[in-house]
Structure formats: structure tokens, C-alpha cells
Amino acid sequence: LYFTNDEDERDANQVLVFDTSSLTAGSTITVSNIGATTINSGLTIKNLYANSMLMVYGLDVSDKAVYELQKYKSTADDFSDDVAAFTSTDIEGYSLEGVIQQTTKENDIDAEIIVSFVDYNESTKTSVYKHFLVESTSTNPQALPDTDVQIANFYIDSTGKIYILTSDGILYYAGTDSTIATSYTEMEDISKTYEPNAFVYPINDGTNIHLITKPTTKSYPLYVFTFPSGATDGSSVLTESIRYGYGEYLDSASIVGALQNGSPNNLFVATHENGIFDISITAASANENTDANGNSSISEKYTF
Numbered sequence: 001l002y003f004t005n006d007e008d009e010r011d012a013n014q015v016l017v018f019d020t021s022s023l024t025a026g027s028t029i030t031v032s033n034i035g036a037t038t039i040n041s042g043l044t045i046k047n048l049y050a051n052s053m054l055m056v057y058g059l060d061v062s063d064k065a066v067y068e069l070q071k072y073k074s075t076a077d078d079f080s081d082d083v084a085a086f087t088s089t090d091i092e093g094y095s096l097e098g099v100i101q102q103t104t105k106e107n108d109i110d111a112e113i114i115v116s117f118v119d120y121n122e123s124t125k126t127s128v129y130k131h132f133l134v135e136s137t138s139t140n141p142q143a144l145p146d147t148d149v150q151i152a153n154f155y156i157d158s159t160g161k162i163y164i165l166t167s168d169g170i171l172y173y174a175g176t177d178s179t180i181a182t183s184y185t186e187m188e189d190i191s192k193t194y195e196p197n198a199f200v201y202p203i204n205d206g207t208n209i210h211l212i213t214k215p216t217t218k219s220y221p222l223y224v225f226t227f228p229s230g231a232t233d234g235s236s237v238l239t240e241s242i243r244y245g246y247g248e249y250l251d252s253a254s255i256v257g258a259l260q261n262g263s264p265n266n267l268f269v270a271t272h273e274n275g276i277f278d279i280s281i282t283a284a285s286a287n288e289n290t291d292a293n294g295n296s297s298i299s300e301k302y303t304f
Contacts, residue, residue: 001052001072003045013045015054017077027077031056031070046096050106051113054079055099064088067096069134071109084115084134084141094119094130100151103201104258104267110136112156112177114144116196133162133177144174145183152194155202155211161230163187165213167194171225173232187234190223192216199255203265204229205283212242212286214255218272221251224287240287246279246294253277261304265294268302278302 002016003009009016009028017026031045031054041063046055052072060066067086070079094117105111117130128148132141150167157163160177164184169192175181192215199214211225222242231237243251253271261268265281278297285293297303 001048003048010045013043013056015045015048015079029078031079047099049099049101051101051109051111053083053109053113055096057096060088062088064092065095067091067115069115071136082139083136084132084139086115086117086132086141090132090141090143091117091130097129097150098196100153100197102155103153103199104260106257114151114154115141116151118150133180135177142177142180144180147184149184150196152196152198153200153213155200155209157202157209157229159230161232163209163211165194165198165200165211165225167196168192169194169215171211171234171237185233187227187231188225188237188239190225190239192220192223199258199269201258201267203281203283203286205286208287210283210286212281214250216254218254219252222247226287238287240289242287242289242293244289244293245291246281246296247289248296249274249277249298250279250296261302271299275299276302 013031015029019026041059043058046057048054054070056070057067069083071081071083072079073081097116097118100114102111113134115132115134119128129150130146131144131151133144134141152165152167154164156177162174162177164172164174169190171187172184173187174184195216201212203210208226209229213223224240224242226238228236253274255269256272257270259268265283267279269277269279277299281294
């Protein structure tokens with residue numbers, strides 16, 4: 001699934017399909033509806049994501065904004081599977097801020113995502129956000145607490161507990177995917193800046209979770225939040241900066257993506273200007289700033 005720069009195709013809300021088995025161009029899909037919602041005008045494709053979801057936008061009969069995530073349905077060769085709709089009841093006065101996808105799960109159609117909307121006040125220069133947790137198995141997005149917090153990325157553990165890292169470096173607990181908290185519980189604040197969809201990767205050593213993160217500033221090291229599995233507050237959170245072992249070359253690089261290489265503890269890490277690194281993380285020492293925490297290849301010396 002892809003777009004081109006052809007203005008006619010974009011204006012016609014067309015998504016193109018490439019057949020990888022025959023290496024030929026496939027069908028052209030014209031997106032013409034938003035689920036069961038009547039679109040009065042302005043149907044526009046906002047984005048196509050790596051997990052084959054499409055974000056579309058339009059105005060309803062009252063000229064109010066409607067956004068919807070649609071999932072590609074290969075059997076019908078269209079986007080007829082509705083994932084989540086956001087109507088004026090949910091987001092009136094807000095505009096789409098972005099879609100947050102968990103690190104290494106960008107291609108996973110079944111992975112939870114967070115859709116964020118923002119209301120920016122020009123006079124006060126402040127923003128208020130509405131965040132929604134979206135699961136592909138449900139068409140009802142769950143609202144997270146309204147807040148001035150911009151989400152950089154998040155992690156959901158095996159029991160459904162939600163941990164959110166904000167753009168200003170605060171780690172929050174947000175309840176579970178079945179019972180969203182009414183307010184965030186602050187766990188730790190490292191006062192570092194993160195971009196939306198920042199690198200936030202969990203390592204589970206059987207007792208603790210190590211959330212490995214990379215701030216926006218290229219010269220900053222990796223920062224690890226360590227807390228007991230299932231923790232819901234900050235009473236036992238530890239933090240550490242990592243410049244050795246698996247972090248040897250990533251303390252001077254801007255991470256743009258990552259892919260698991262065989263096991264959860266092995267990653268290909270893509271950077272903006274420094275190439276791809278093949279890293280291996282030793283779970284029990286993932287938060288130790290020593291060579292015992294794992295290792296990293298030099299740039300572009302990776303092995304599948």
C-alpha cells in the first residue's frame with residue numbers, strides 16, 4: 001500500500017497496491033466513505049500507516065470534523081474495516097496531532113496505538129490534548145485522561161498495564177487497557193525532551209521491566225527506566241543513562257526506527273545519519289552502564 005506524489009491521485013483519495021509476489025502494480029483503491037458516518041464534504045486521506053491502517057477526515061452534515069481509522073481488508077481489496085471513529089462528540093475544537101505506535105510494532109495490525117488530538121490556545125501559547133487508546137479488536141476507542149501532556153510513546157505489559165512517556169520526560173502509569181485510570185500517576189521525571197513516536201523499548205528480565213528510551217537530543221545517551229513488573233507508582237523506579245554495551249554507538253545518534261532481530265533482546269536500530277546498528281541486550285543488566293549490558297555492532301555491520 002502506498003501513495004505517490006501525483007496530485008490527481010491524491011485529490012481523488014486513491015491508495016495504490018503493489019503486488020510483491022509478482023512485483024507488479026496492483027489495484028487502485030479509491031476511498032469514498034467514513035464508516036457509517038455521512039460525509040457532507042471534504043473527504044481527505046490524512047495518512048497511511050505501516051500497519052495498513054488509513055486515517056481519513058471529513059465534515060459531517062453539520063460541518064463538524066470526523067476522523068476515522070480504517071484497516072485494509074485484503075479479501076475485499078478495500079478499506080471497509082472500521083477500526084475507530086472520532087466524531088464531534090469526542091473531539092470538537094481539536095485537530096489531529098498524530099498516531100503513536102509502539103517501538104518495533106509499527107507493522108503490527110493487532111498492536112494497540114494511541115491517537116492524539118490537540119487544542120492549541122494561541123493567546124496563552126498552551127496546548128490541551130485528548131488521547132485515545134485504540135485496539136484493533138474493538139471499534140470503540142478508549143479515552144485517556146484529558147491533559148496538557150503530549151505523549152512521546154507508551155508500553156502495555158502482558159497484563160494490560162499502560163505506561164506512558166511524555167515529550168518532557170515524565171513516565172506515567174495510566175491504568176489498564178480494560179480500566180483506564182481517571183488521572184495519570186507520575187512514576188519518574190528525568191526532564192528530557194522526546195519527540196512523538198520516540199524510541200521506547202521494553203526489556204523484561206523476569207522481575208523488572210527496563211524501558212530503554214532515546215531523547216530527542218542526538219548527543220544524549222539512552223535512558224533506562226527500571227521498575228518491578230506490574231508497578232503502578234514510582235516508589236521503586238530507578239533510572240540510568242547508558243553509553244556502554246548496547247548503547248555504545250547510540251549515544252551520538254538520532255534513532256528513527258527499530259526492528260526485532262529474532263528475539264526481543266536483539267534489535268536492528270536505524271538512525272538518521274549514522275546507519276543501522278545490530279544490538280543485543282542482556283536482560284538482567286539492561287540498566288547497567290557497563291559493557292556487561294550487551295553489545296552493539298558498528299554502523300551497517302549487522303547480521304540477520
